[in-house]
Amino acid sequence: MPSTNLIFANQDAHRAWLASQAALPAGFRAGTARFEFTPVEAPKPARMTLTLIVLDKPTPDFAAMFTRNAFPGAPVIIGRKRLAEPALGAIIVNNKISNVCAPGGVETAERVCAETARHLGISPEQVLPSSTGVIGWALPADAMMAALPDAVAALSGDSILPAAEGIVTTDLYPKIRRASVGAGSIVGIAKGAGMIEPNMATMLVYILTDLAVPRDTLRAMLARAVDSSFNTISIDSDTSTSDTVALVSSGKVPCEPGQYAAFEAALAQVCRDLAEDVVRNGEGVRHVMRVIVKGASDLETARALGKAIVNAPLFKCAVAGNDPNVGRLVQAVGKHVGAHMPSLDVSRMSARMGGIEIFANGAFRLDPEKETALVAHLREAELYRSAPTADGVFAPPIHYPPHERSVEIEIDLASGGCECAVLGGDLTHEYVSENADYRS
Amino acid sequence: MPSTNLIFANQDAHRAWLASQAALPAGFRAGTARFEFTPVEAPKPARMTLTLIVLDKPTPDFAAMFTRNAFPGAPVIIGRKRLAEPALGAIIVNNKISNVCAPGGVETAERVCAETARHLGISPEQVLPSSTGVIGWALPADAMMAALPDAVAALSGDSILPAAEGIVTTDLYPKIRRASVGAGSIVGIAKGAGMIEPNMATMLVYILTDLAVPRDTLRAMLARAVDSSFNTISIDSDTSTSDTVALVSSGKVPCEPGQYAAFEAALAQVCRDLAEDVVRNGEGVRHVMRVIVKGASDLETARALGKAIVNAPLFKCAVAGNDPNVGRLVQAVGKHVGAHMPSLDVSRMSARMGGIEIFANGAFRLDPEKETALVAHLREAELYRSAPTADGVFAPPIHYPPHERSVEIEIDLASGGCECAVLGGDLTHEYVSENADYRS
Incomplete structure (x- = not known):
């Protein structure tokens, strides 16, 4: 924090x-x-x-x-x-x-x-x-x-x-x-x-x-x-x-x-x-994501899983779009666990976004009311709205941080006492413009 | 191939x-x-x-x-x-x-x-x-x-x-x-x-x-x-x-x-x-990249390094922009080697793009003529040009593959006899639009 x-x-x-x-x-x-x-x-x-x-x-x-x-x-x-x-x-x-x-x-x-x-x-x-x-x-x-x-x-x-x-x-x-x-x-x-x-x-x-x-x-x-x-x-x-x-x-x-x-x-x-x-102030960042991985057996497990989430392109794009596509969040967890810690028992994992439980006991916990609340959480954490220009180049319209709110994500592995908070950003047109559109 | x-x-x-x-x-x-x-x-x-x-x-x-x-x-x-x-x-x-x-x-x-x-x-x-x-x-x-x-x-x-x-x-x-x-x-x-x-x-x-x-x-x-x-x-x-x-x-x-x-x-x-x-036909792919890692001690080393390159966001953005920003290519190699194979001797590594030597003996080999040739190589491999719309949403203008050319990258580790070709794509506005703009 x-x-x-x-x-x-x-x-x-x-x-x-x-x-x-x-x-x-x-x-x-x-x-x-x-x-x-x-x-x-x-x-x-x-x-x-x-x-x-x-x-x-x-x-x-x-x-x-x-x-x-x-x-x-x-x-x-x-x-x-x-x-x-x-x-x-x-x-x-x-x-x-x-x-x-x-x-x-x-x-x-x-x-x-x-x-x-x-x-x-x-x-x-x-x-x-x-x-x-x-x-x-x-x-x-x-x-x-x-x-x-x-x-x-x-x-x-x-x-x-x-x-x-x-x-x-x-x-x-x-x-x-x-x-x-x-x-x-x-x-x-x-x-x-x-x-x-x-x-x-x-x-x-x-x-x-x-x-x-x-x-x-x-x-x-x-x-x-x-x-x-x-x-x-x-x-x-x-x-x-x-x-x-x-x-x-x-x-x-x-x-x-x-x-x-x-x-x-x-x-x-x-x-x-x-x-x-x-x-x-990361390139193109319109949402800061704070992923808290708790209940891990050790700090490195928690940190690596947190990084896997904030680096998952499809989830980053969903956040950019204020879309609570939590399927992509669970995909990112599953990819990392499947590839790097296959012995971890994921059956006890639970997940929250904006304080709302979205996954527990191996299944999603979704309904239209939660979806509405999740969208509101994402919108509140947005730093600015995209402003496309006629030539398709996106540039941030502000040169200051309007607030310090974040998209709050919590993953509880229920398999230990260690915890790590990892910060990341979304994946936006502003990022692509900064890194692809400056010449061609 | x-x-x-x-x-x-x-x-x-x-x-x-x-x-x-x-x-x-x-x-x-x-x-x-x-x-x-x-x-x-x-x-x-x-x-x-x-x-x-x-x-x-x-x-x-x-x-x-x-x-x-x-x-x-x-x-x-x-x-x-x-x-x-x-x-x-x-x-x-x-x-x-x-x-x-x-x-x-x-x-x-x-x-x-x-x-x-x-x-x-x-x-x-x-x-x-x-x-x-x-x-x-x-x-x-x-x-x-x-x-x-x-x-x-x-x-x-x-x-x-x-x-x-x-x-x-x-x-x-x-x-x-x-x-x-x-x-x-x-x-x-x-x-x-x-x-x-x-x-x-x-x-x-x-x-x-x-x-x-x-x-x-x-x-x-x-x-x-x-x-x-x-x-x-x-x-x-x-x-x-x-x-x-x-x-x-x-x-x-x-x-x-x-x-x-x-x-x-x-x-x-x-x-x-x-x-x-x-x-x-990957989401938003405007350039296919073929990374051949050769001279590796084993297949997995070559494959992992190739994947690190095709997954490096900044390099992917540079390719999207037809920008031969080969510094980002070497950064991606260095990140992966530093994090996952620190004992690898990178001093003998050489790199080519479009058949042109860009790195050897620990230093870049760049000049304005090479830069022009590399831009031409990137343009030739482009599948289509971006076509932004008034609302900032990008959609591919074609529904067929116009050609089978790729951005050809070769990394020679000069440390063994194994080789792997890895395919990937660039990171584009079309990818972000596909995954962030469909709702908000």
Whole structure:
């Protein structure tokens, strides 16, 4: 569940709320620079934003997790090495090109890190690079280095909002979540949108804190927080080659070991809120689905079944159409169980949607009254109505989240005490337009 | 590869070709009856077709394979029992409602079998039932039994085309494939369209032969043929609760053991052709993709990787848009390898699309000329252009397959001698409209 229950009437209201959440923790500054360039692979002008997050003083207390995709981007390859460095001083992020399997990609990323370090007076190994965007293209290193002075000049300790805006690609709006612990705070930003089924890590997420928590403790807490947040979401079942989540402490505010539990709980909440933000703003998502699988023998069984449901294309389409076609829900469960856990006894399974029992004792429990109530539940969870254009291209008509409601699905396996909530979205014309109609 | 390379200018040409393939093998008759009824779950009129396939004399020589979905339909539950019966005399198929997890579903299906048997003068256990359509609704048993005499009266030994038309749901056209072996023949029909990723069985497929091949041999041959045909396709990764493939011999034409190899090769070809027909007419499919994974250590590795590619939503969308976004292809490979075969050495992997090398030695091989050639390859494989309507609903403008070309993708893992070809389709507005726009 999100820690909030927000409702926004328009984009201005959403931006005002984002601004209210955006104060940087002590010890950090952020700045961005935007520029035009021409990719060599498909020569037409493109725009890129450089986002720089800088610590007042390099810190030993940082953590990061990365994608399990077998073709990680160059920044992920470098980032894994940075984990062994004694300190982190800055993060440099670019959008538009993800620098994945591009010839010479690692060398190019290291050049950008070195130039960033030179401007900041730190060493290249203290810079963590991140890239997101088209897979396969090469970074425009010269144009990036030419834009760096602008990003450095824009550095400010006031707000993380410019950085939250700088890292996005097809996101409709920036994402910021915060929590307080004693005198300190935790502030996170995320970009998501598409190619989202994180596996042991996630899209691009940067979480900053001024609370002084040591490196090893930070890393253990981040692993647990990611496992119960970003690792339980899927927009389209595709695992990005660039997934990165980084957590950095400036150490400006003391944090006693007695406060660690509160810190970890706050961190987990920030991660869960950002994960839900990422799903709610997933490419083409018009309904967020929250699938709670309970009564499972273990957490992994529950999580895998939840993911099988939120990734089942026919059920996703039914949700998009406000159609309580629960036959497709049971099909998705049956496919997963038949293929991956054939020994599971499904005869005791029951299922609910919007709190209404739809399946029990091996048979559906459907009638016209339930159907009407289920349609109402689906309509209430819809974020916006489709608005087709004359050329058949669908684009979301809003650039803010109007509410935080979800399609609530509960599967009870009645075969154990474990539970997992998995978030996903529907499959819509807006998703297809975003990913098929931009060229042809 | 299909055994044919057909090109059809219009629906009439396609129908003429179907008619030329439709002669029933000796010893079989087929007939259909269409009627209106009102489902109890969502009271508005619907239409159902009953399709009856009858042997002149019940035969011991039949085989069938069924879905691995953990919630199989009532006909699948009954069908598994029928495999132990000494003989099969008829197959009764209905569309519109799949009879899956409906209260009393097995009893209803048995009642329909008994009434069919009574009309034909055989025993109920000699009747194999099949149902396809909405999951969760109950069969209209009384209306079906009232329509049975019409289906019996329509029985004819001429053509399987009425049966091929009778079993469809959202299919755009009927599917018939045939092969000859000596003086006998093998004729198969299929319905497919959506919820198609068969697992050890498939949608509804009925293959009839007059060649006298004994039961055990038939069953072994069918298992092998299905494994290399229907088990290598996926339209939307959803495994139906009703998948059934049945193979029945009337035994009218002698088949010596020396001819078995020829029979099995012909059977495999009919299965492969039907499987490709099912993909080509998959819901919303505008491009068929053929992914050949070679150089694999074993068949299952190759098949699983091929399926991961044809099921990757972002890559499917790119293909729909005639966009050679090969970064998404490599992402799909990397996701699967990272999650399921992390020990595989991907550094030697190479990839081709339309015969053009796009990836080798860990890096992309892209340039503007290749991009132009890849776009041409995608356009040539397109079955039709999207035609949006004013209300945003997309419907395929054709009811025949204009050609048998595919998007040709080759992944060479260079780590073994095994190979598998997997067929799939793109992800289109037509798929979303078929599955989300029919109500709201």
